[in-house]
Amino acid sequence: MQALDTVVILLYFAILIGAGIIGSTKAKTSEDFTLAGRNLGMFMYLGCLSAVILGGAATIGTTKLGYEYGISGIWFVSMIGLGIILLGTIFIKKIDSLRVTTISELLGKRYKSETRLLSAIVASIYTLMIGVTQVIGMGTIINVLLGWNLTTSMLVGGGIVLFYTILGGMWSVTVTDIIQFVIMTIGIFFIMVPMSLAKVDGFSQLVSKLPEAHLSVTSIGYQQIFQYFLLFALGMVVSQDIWQRVFTAKSGKIARNGSIFAGVYSFAYAIAGSIIGMCAFLVIPNLENPQNTFATMALTILPNGILGLVLASVCSALMSTASGSLLASSTLITNDIVKQYFLKNMSDKQLLLASRVTTLFIGMIAITFSIWIQDVLVALDVAYAILSGAIFIPLVMTFFWKRATPNSGFYAILISTVVVLAGLFMEGLTSTNPILYGMSTGLISIVGISLFTRPADDSEFATPFEDHEVYEDESAEARKEA
Numbered sequence: 001m002q003a004l005d006t007v008v009i010l011l012y013f014a015i016l017i018g019a020g021i022i023g024s025t026k027a028k029t030s031e032d033f034t035l036a037g038r039n040l041g042m043f044m045y046l047g048c049l050s051a052v053i054l055g056g057a058a059t060i061g062t063t064k065l066g067y068e069y070g071i072s073g074i075w076f077v078s079m080i081g082l083g084i085i086l087l088g089t090i091f092i093k094k095i096d097s098l099r100v101t102t103i104s105e106l107l108g109k110r111y112k113s114e115t116r117l118l119s120a121i122v123a124s125i126y127t128l129m130i131g132v133t134q135v136i137g138m139g140t141i142i143n144v145l146l147g148w149n150l151t152t153s154m155l156v157g158g159g160i161v162l163f164y165t166i167l168g169g170m171w172s173v174t175v176t177d178i179i180q181f182v183i184m185t186i187g188i189f190f191i192m193v194p195m196s197l198a199k200v201d202g203f204s205q206l207v208s209k210l211p212e213a214h215l216s217v218t219s220i221g222y223q224q225i226f227q228y229f230l231l232f233a234l235g236m237v238v239s240q241d242i243w244q245r246v247f248t249a250k251s252g253k254i255a256r257n258g259s260i261f262a263g264v265y266s267f268a269y270a271i272a273g274s275i276i277g278m279c280a281f282l283v284i285p286n287l288e289n290p291q292n293t294f295a296t297m298a299l300t301i302l303p304n305g306i307l308g309l310v311l312a313s314v315c316s317a318l319m320s321t322a323s324g325s326l327l328a329s330s331t332l333i334t335n336d337i338v339k340q341y342f343l344k345n346m347s348d349k350q351l352l353l354a355s356r357v358t359t360l361f362i363g364m365i366a367i368t369f370s371i372w373i374q375d376v377l378v379a380l381d382v383a384y385a386i387l388s389g390a391i392f393i394p395l396v397m398t399f400f401w402k403r404a405t406p407n408s409g410f411y412a413i414l415i416s417t418v419v420v421l422a423g424l425f426m427e428g429l430t431s432t433n434p435i436l437y438g439m440s441t442g443l444i445s446i447v448g449i450s451l452f453t454r455p456a457d458d459s460e461f462a463t464p465f466e467d468h469e470v471y472e473d474e475s476a477e478a479r480k481e482a
Helices: 003-024 030-038 042-053 056-095 103-110 113-146 150-199 203-209 222-237 240-246 252-283 290-301 306-342 348-373 376-400 406-427 433-452 476-481
Strands: none
Touching: 003 150, 003 306, 030 150, 030 306, 030 348, 042 056, 042 150, 042 240, 042 252, 042 306, 056 113, 056 222, 056 240, 056 252, 056 290, 056 306, 103 113, 103 240, 103 306, 103 376, 103 406, 113 150, 113 240, 113 290, 113 306, 113 348, 113 376, 113 406, 150 252, 150 290, 150 306, 150 348, 203 252, 222 376, 222 433, 240 306, 252 290, 290 306, 306 348, 376 406, 376 433, 406 433
């Protein structure tokens, strides 16, 4: 890589740090820090949501899968898009009026109070692991570009994200996300895809030269597709970093429509990443480590200056998801553990300080774990397995089965978490079965405990928020007044 490209990337990093400083001037309250004041319009909401779901794993992972499996590599990110659409069309209307900050706060309202603590621990582990995947991705990119060792690369990339996230919380994340959304869209769709196709003499030549298996949408295997559905389509529905973005929308209509648009954008992103990976299969046929497909392809086909912009777009995707996940994990711990059990009478100013300190702590753990694991897709599998296996069923029952008792939700999460972790330990970190074991155990637990401990008066089953109305088209301020 030439000096010009290095300058472009370093300039981009400087802009992000500057945007973080600007965001810090807006983060005056704890709600500003965690939810950007619940005041984002459609464009900012769509940009933020798209940027957080399409991070380093989406970019690096999809091009890797495209290299190995061809067009079938679309399933990974397509299932993320499907999950966002499910969230937007089914669940957002139900959660919009609840005025909660975290998914564990909602579960605590529906079930016994201990459920809030348990689900906060589980969800914070998930968001931490999402942050880990992004730091690994940043380390991979910087390692290939600058030749630094992987550990140093992770420390630098993770450190920049941690710095601007601590400064301004969700406002800093929002400002940087918009920059990152624009840059990654230009870099992937308008530079990387056209130039990759040009390198192989066009789409028709790409199709004619690829092995037949690379042209099948199911070559990755039905079991793997089903695993992606369990991990990502269902995982998106119960993901704190996604919920936290949803809560930033100015109205329910913006939250719903923006989520659907972000899902459609994800499908397009999946196709683009797979095409880049398929082109790389022809251009770089003997790539030693497929995880480096995107970075190596960019180094191979792009001219000076443009290379720096495209690689900045990859860093954009990585940093956006990393900052969102670190903030989500911090919010869960601060809001549902520290504030509830240790510092109950904190002022808002103290809560804001606690949020920043917790974010720093979570960021340091994420960087440490990244150096230890060093594989994007394995880390992502672990994160979503825990979340989908343990949280999905209790959350769905929250909205669709009012007869669930307070104890049933708590024990369902507890038992499912143990089952998922035991399954991952016995069958391996990439196994699909632990998710199914966890979901099955959760369903049996929540139904069985509810039926065998059913109170005499069925009115006790009513959820604590089923009388809430949903103010779909009103502003956050109007809903607050209502």
